[in-house]
Amino acid sequence: MLAGIGGGATIGLAGCTSSSDGGDDDGPEISGETITLTTTTSTYDTGLIDELNAPFEDRYGVTVDTVSQGTGAALETGRSGDSDVVMVHARSLEDEFIEEGYGVNRRDVMFNDFVVVGTSDDPAGIGGGDDVEAAFATIAEEGATFVSRGDDSGTHAKELELWDAAGVDEFGEWYQEAGQGMSEVIMQVGQTGDYTLADRGSFLSMQSEIDLEIHVEGPIEGGPELLANPYGIVAVNPGAHDDVEYDLSMAYIGYLTGPEGREIIEEYTLEGEQLFFPEAISEEPNFQQYVPEDWAPSEADD
Structure with missing residues (x-):
């Protein structure tokens, strides 16, 4: 386990606990515990995850040890049992994680979108076009420098999907794989590149530091749905790793997808711009969030 994980510790979630000075009920409390959250660079670099974690830590008297990684690496950390809960943004990779038995109780959390900058x-x-496949095909035809994350992140997975949709399968010197997080890639484009694919939140959080523009918008500003960027959270399966902090992870998922988490996500802005849009709470049930997207009951289940 990563540093800070106390394997096998008992978690007591009490409905009526007293404050340390013997005063009135302060609500539920879990003392002296830590969970490790692996999450994307976008939620970390924008500052959103710190904003979300602070009230949870205060309420329960616990620590959320946040490890910022690309989606592929974050899920791999969960596979090895070195994190307790994972929040990422590549549904196909999340589905593999669940199908392999490493993740349980997935929930939709929020969304933003990707933009070509x-x-x-x-x-x-x-610039100004609304056909992202045509934009990617043109970048390849013109040999304009494209800086790729190249790190098995959710953004990288979406980028590969877009090249495939654009019919581009040959890459020359114009294509540069950085193997870096979103912030580093955006800075590299500002220095030596022409284009990259970024999540809107990361781009907006850095906009004052760089001289880049959005050339193809995502669906938040009327662009194609192909650029939608949903985030999900999933607990690491205690059946696969019996020392994960499963109870506390489920408390965290409940908090993040509940009214308080929704309000924090909705109200979190930078330079007056909302970065993420909550979608966990809805009048319309969405059962597909709990299982892989292509899952269907077998005949034996009917």
């Missing part, structure tokens, strides 16, 4: 001179002339 680049230098203001826009050498491939893609």
